[in-house]
Amino acid sequence: MTHNTRTKNVALAYSKENALNAICPYFTMFPLEYPAKVLNKHRKERPVVLDPFCGRGTTLFAARTLGLAAWGIDTSPVAVAIARAKLASCDTEEPLRLAERLISEVDPSEIPDTAFFRSAYHRDTLRNVCALREGLLNLGAETDASAILRAAALGCLHGPVPKHMENAGYFSNQMPRTYASKPDYAVRFWKERKLKAPRIDVIRVLRRKIERLVGLEQESPCPISQVLHGDAQSVEVFRSVSTAPSVVITSPPYYGMRTYVQDQWLRNWFLGGPDFIDYSAGPQLDHGGQSVFATSLGRVWRNIADSADSSETLHMYVRFGIIPSAAVDAKSIFKNSLEESGVPWRLVSTRPAKSADAGKRQADQMKAESAAAVEFDFHVERV
Incomplete structure (x- = not known):
């Protein structure tokens, strides 16, 4: 179109x-x-x-x-990961099969155990998110399927919690979808409202996201590189x-x-960054x-x-x-x-x-x- x-x-x-352009919402776009x-x-x-x-x-x-x-350049690894998905072409099942394999085969060595992560994610959900994180970080070579999976996971990493869990589109406790809240503020927010992180079927959420990507199978005019x-x-x-x-x-x-950088700290963590906010410019x-x-x-x-x-x-x-x-x-x-x-x-x-x-489609919670x-x-x- x-x-x-x-x-x-x-x-x-x-x-x-x-829908592919909306695979991961971004605060300034x-x-x-x-x-x-x-x-x-x-x-x-x-x-x-x-x-x-x-x-x-x-x-x-x-x-x-x-x-x-087209060519794109950005200093942010989060931006680059999302932008590469815009040039990727693959069968919709390829990234989902990769996600299933990583979750089943990867035993994550690093699962954050801070007040934020304990409140932001159900422990089973966090385990699977960490398996995806480490699996993607350790892939031998980037493919179009891994680019789509990575961007989709970033897009599902945090966002609002629906009234009916079968409609879940995000992995986290209640959060904005375009930027990550500061940890101390988020923990206070959840405690004051007695909000608990739901147990999320990570593959199901990813499937809902990826199956909506109309035109993904059509050949792209240039590579993700x-x-x-x-x-x-x-x-x-x-x-x-x-x-x-x-x-x-x-x-x-x-x-x-x-x-x-600070607004995207949680997505940056998923891409291999620290599990805390880095305030350096x-x-x-x-x-x-x-x-x-x-x-x-x-x-x-x-x-x-x-x-x-x-x-x-x-x-x-x-x-x-x-x-x-x-x-x-x-x-x-x-x-x-x-x-x-x-x-x-x-x-x-x-x-x-x-x-x-x-x-704008900003989550204002x-x-x-x-x-x-x-x-x-x-x-x-x-x-």
């Missing part, structure tokens, strides 16, 4: 044809409509698509639906981009937003001030231009925003980043984006209300 054929006034996120609209504009050119801040891979999924080759784990500020990561990009669609981290854009942030972003734009074919037009579409508390001019920061890149860019258009709240980010859509061309 393409952007032009979607049902009028119905968000693409709610279409069953796009732009709507599928944005890359779908851009790529429909360029589809006759058969562009190579690049998203240097690919997040959960919405741009890659949009490219896949149109049969276009075209999602790269790395920092787009680094020249090194771009050496692995073996086909020159011609259309870039991306949304850099909001200026002032520093909690991506890790590789990311420098949020120490507007000028250094613009310089960091400029390095990415320069790397993109250097990786593209100098004889062809390079289009870059950027949705860029700031968190309300930052109180700075997003348009000014973005324009400064273009200048910092040292690349001759022409600003084609600047438009206000829809509210970051538009169309454990999160206070907050204002939406201010966002703009920029289109620039390399001169």
Whole structure:
């Protein structure tokens, strides 16, 4: 299904044809409509698509639906794991057979025994989750089936508890679906409400998730290896981009937003990280001030231009925003980043984006209300 054929006034996120794009909800994600609209504009050119801040891979999924080759880059292992699933193709039974084998064969050597994990998961459920975790970590080679299983498990790792357990879609006690609550807060929340973690049939939940992935068996236009784990500020990561990009669609981290890693700490644990929150920043854009942030972003734009074919037009579409508390001019920061890149860019258009709240499917059980980010859509061309 393409952007032009979607049902009028119905968000693409709610279409069953796009279930693969929703395999794992992510706290900050732009709507599928944005890359779908851009790529429909360029589809006759058969562009190579690049998203240097690919997040959960919405741009890659949009490219896949149109049969276009795409590359993604992200510093977050959680983002990379989810994005790779958007380029995977396999029979729906393959990841389920792999899950059954890992749960039956793997005797997990590490089962966290903290107050959080004891309250977050039934002990039998946690055992099976840990078997999946260790089994996937120790696989000899990544396959499309393992990419789907990993992303599906990440998507089921935490979320709301239904009234009727036969409808369970998550492994955990009551939690948001898009981000992991802080352990101390979560334990207090559960104790105050006397909430106990339900015993979950992990395979059944995964089956409900994976069987909904319409189009999974259709051949993908490019391999999962075209999602790269790395920092787009680094020249090194771009050496692995073996086909020159011609259309870039991306949304850099909001200026002032520093909690991506911490918000995904539980999924990061599933991917081999610690069973506690790591508050170190890790590789990311420098949020120490507007000028250094613009310089960091400029390095990415320069790397993109250097990786593209100098004889062809390079289009870059950027949705860029700031968190309300930052109180700075997003348009000014973005324009400064273009200048910092040292690349001759022409600003084609600047438009206000829809509210970051538009169309969101946020689990609000454990999160206070907050204002939406201010966002703009920029289109620039390399001169």
